[in-house]
Amino acid sequence: MIKTIFLxxxxxxxxxxxxxxxxxxxxxxxxxQKTNPSYAEAKALVKSKKFDKAVVxxxxxxxxxxxxxxxxxxxxxxxxxxxxxQYDKAEKFYLDALKINPKHIxxxxxxxxxxxxxxxxxxxxxxxxxxxxxNCEEYKELKEKIEKYK
Numbered sequence: 001m002i003k004t005i006f007l008x009x010x011x012x013x014x015x016x017x018x019x020x021x022x023x024x025x026x027x028x029x030x031x032x033q034k035t036n037p038s039y040a041e042a043k044a045l046v047k048s049k050k051f052d053k054a055v056v057x058x059x060x061x062x063x064x065x066x067x068x069x070x071x072x073x074x075x076x077x078x079x080x081x082x083x084x085x086q087y088d089k090a091e092k093f094y095l096d097a098l099k100i101n102p103k104h105i106x107x108x109x110x111x112x113x114x115x116x117x118x119x120x121x122x123x124x125x126x127x128x129x130x131x132x133x134x135n136c137e138e139y140k141e142l143k144e145k146i147e148k149y150k
Contacts, residue, residue: 036061039073051080071097075107082114090114103130109138116149124149 038061045054058077061067068074078093094111097104112127124146131139
């Protein structure tokens, strides 16, 4: 009996770990660099807050069908658009990323932030609920922003 319970708990932990990994925002940067150097360059522009240049580069990447179904690229594009205050367009691309991967951590957090910027806190709370199982930094950040919004 104890052996069965222990084995069950072990399996639950294992599958929860897989689920959290599936919600991650993609492969590590060194893999991106090797497999898609243009995306790595665009991501560097995003990180350095050069959103106007990042948008141009990400738009080019999205013309390729393999990139247009990559939720990480869609998320970075939406994030850049949001930072350029192109909220409607950003929302569309966040939603596109979430159609591909509904548990995408970055897209859920950033879409929640967009909802706060556009005065839709109830929608932001829905994104927070999606992030809740991961108990990750993105969840904590969005939760804090929602609490400050009130």
